[in-house]
Amino acid sequence: MKHFSEISPTAVRVVDAAEGLVQQHGYNGFSYDDVAQLVGIKKPSIHHHFPKKEELVAVVAQRYTHRFREALLSIEGQHAKAPDRLIAYAALFERTFAKDRRLCVCGMLGAESDSLPEAVASEVERFFKVNLEWLKLVVADGQRAALITSKSTAEVLAEAFLCALEGAMVVGRGMRSSRGPTEVGNTFLFSVLT
Amino acid sequence: MKHFSEISPTAVRVVDAAEGLVQQHGYNGFSYDDVAQLVGIKKPSIHHHFPKKEELVAVVAQRYTHRFREALLSIEGQHAKAPDRLIAYAALFERTFAKDRRLCVCGMLGAESDSLPEAVASEVERFFKVNLEWLKLVVADGQRAALITSKSTAEVLAEAFLCALEGAMVVGRGMRSSRGPTEVGNTFLFSVLT
DNA sequence: GTCTATATTGTGATAGAC
């Protein structure tokens, strides 16, 4: 599989455009022509960079996961305590949703997962595993420091938190509300942590 | 807009097939040919019952919401206390997911909402409003009876609970896990509400 | 109500010139 770090400047713009289209319309909701028009080149030029659609979207998901990992590392550098880290984590989702009510790339693709090419579905799966693993460690740390008092396991708390944030984006969109995932995240944190 | 209660027996089978296809592949992920093959008639016959795709899917969402309201009423008849009602509510989602990891019709359509015909998007919006309204009343009742001790408002607790359940289906699918929304629902009920 | 046939448009993908 191609790696996003080894692609040309134009290919980067193609991935940028495809990322936005996936967030707004899903895998089956956009075409190579849509990408071409956003980038400002013709359809066959998109195929030159990414011969198959599943390749393009797999790279979109791959890069998205990588950037998320960078963001998680950045949070660790900026916040020492578990509750602050979880608040910063929720803010990642809020920032995504704030831009045209965009969905998480892997939230959208996750919903479509059963009708996705394997190469894409496995990238999506990896995104969730990476996030759950990180959240689990943060929650466990918070419990150890008695900053999180819930008696549920770190694993199920991490999963519930992630699901609440992903769900908030889907429901917010479905209700055509401009309210982002922050409130749902806060409700969860406020009730679980204290 | 056509009402689902006034359609012919064959049209009912068409809606049945379309409902499953929406849950598994989304609005943009299935075609009239897919519906035709499931029902066992030809594509133009589907058009005879539902001339436009948006009409068909709008009826799918309309009927889905109606059935949900019936289920909510049934829960009220079977459970008196708020926590029991919320557990039964989560079980509705679990049953949907248990069948081939199907998504909530409006969870799937909610994710796609921005690229949906208005007639469909407004039905989806209504589904969420109906559910949030019901959940809010149940939560408020639970708080009045001191069975739910969280100090957050009934409104935000209702929203967080719904988002957690919808999100659990999306994440469960994205992770290709067979674990349904029940665990997330339980975590929420156990840690957040009490 | 269902069918065959067809119109029309869109879609992923390729060939080959520049």
Place this chain on the structure above:
DNA sequence: GTCTATCACAATATAGAC
């Protein structure tokens, strides 16, 4: 790398016979 031209096919949708 980008383009024009084109393919093969799938999509929504309609006309009109039975």
